[in-house]
Amino acid sequence: MSIEFAILGILSWKPLSGYDLKKMVEGSTALYWSGNNNEIYRTLVSLHDRGLVTREILPQQNYPARKIYTITTKGQVELKKWVLSKPTLPQRKHTLLIQVAWADQAAPDELDTLLQEYEDEVYTETLLITAQRQSKAGRLAYLDVSQARTKREAYLWSMIQENETTYYQNELSWVRKLRQGLCEL
Amino acid sequence: MSIEFAILGILSWKPLSGYDLKKMVEGSTALYWSGNNNEIYRTLVSLHDRGLVTREILPQQNYPARKIYTITTKGQVELKKWVLSKPTLPQRKHTLLIQVAWADQAAPDELDTLLQEYEDEVYTETLLITAQRQSKAGRLAYLDVSQARTKREAYLWSMIQENETTYYQNELSWVRKLRQGLCEL
């Protein structure tokens, strides 16, 4: 239900093929999907069946034909309706928190190793995100602020990035505080 | 894979019935599951089949028998192994961010209404969380700090709560900043 509109939204910005979408989803940390083929191609078929997108087939020599999907007027109407629908709280699967919950049975150094691994993961992710934003090489990045169509859209996209950034910052300072606190215990 | 250990962890703290677990999961914001029957009962059967828990049946008059699940030594070993396994980044489904991404087509007041709804949702959630923690009436709350078995466990649990709190705080200040920024645009 949500990946449908995530895809429809991207198509409202630019007509693309399933392969393009796959790349964008894979390369983005903001979109939480793994970018696996199955769901993307399935979703495109479903969007097409319901008349929310049109499909144009571009044959190529030596390569399989590209299928470019374009949003329809009906699709735009549906998208807008969804965009303004009642928001829900974000849901997160924070598996580490469950690990930490039952970590009292572990030795102090075992626990600290676990937390350091997590700290490293988060830190790497923050580096990856900033790197992604710098890279002008990467055409077709999800929510590339320089590709926004209006000033307001650019602002919205930059704020989405800020949400992501502060989220990881928050995780980072949390895990550091936790490690420190465990030392002093 | 993760709900199994979430449940096994709780059972390592106290033997409980499926119904108890359901209540705990439902009432907790830290655990992200809906607390639906299907998954909990299915998981308990699976844990039992693999010898990670034992089952004791307590018949009652007028009510269906309670089935109390207790962790086994094998279960404890598996749990500890999982607790120390390599952590992964939390994954979140932040649907609102996708809505915001394509909200430039909406009028300023439509967008602000959406964001205010979100702000209200988040704020309500923070109130709910603090209320949950005060309520001593609620026996059997997930990660009730006063029920922790050691000082270190209490500290870990309080830090998990802090993670949750700062997470929503962060969302709250983000959405407020966003609304402010849109006014000034």
Place this chain on the structure above:
DNA sequence: TGCGCCATGTAACATGTTACATGATTAT
């Protein structure tokens, strides 16, 4: 009279992941 609690569970569906399959092309 009707609803919610206790406590178990199942059926049907929706969503998401991993791995595989084609088959030529290009880079290491």
Place this chain on the structure above:
DNA sequence: ATAATCATGTAACATGTTACATGGCGCA
């Protein structure tokens, strides 16, 4: 030689949600 890229797609599985079912009890 080996792997990755292009571009489509399917099969099998894992996970998660909603709604329903039993059946007596207590409350308004």
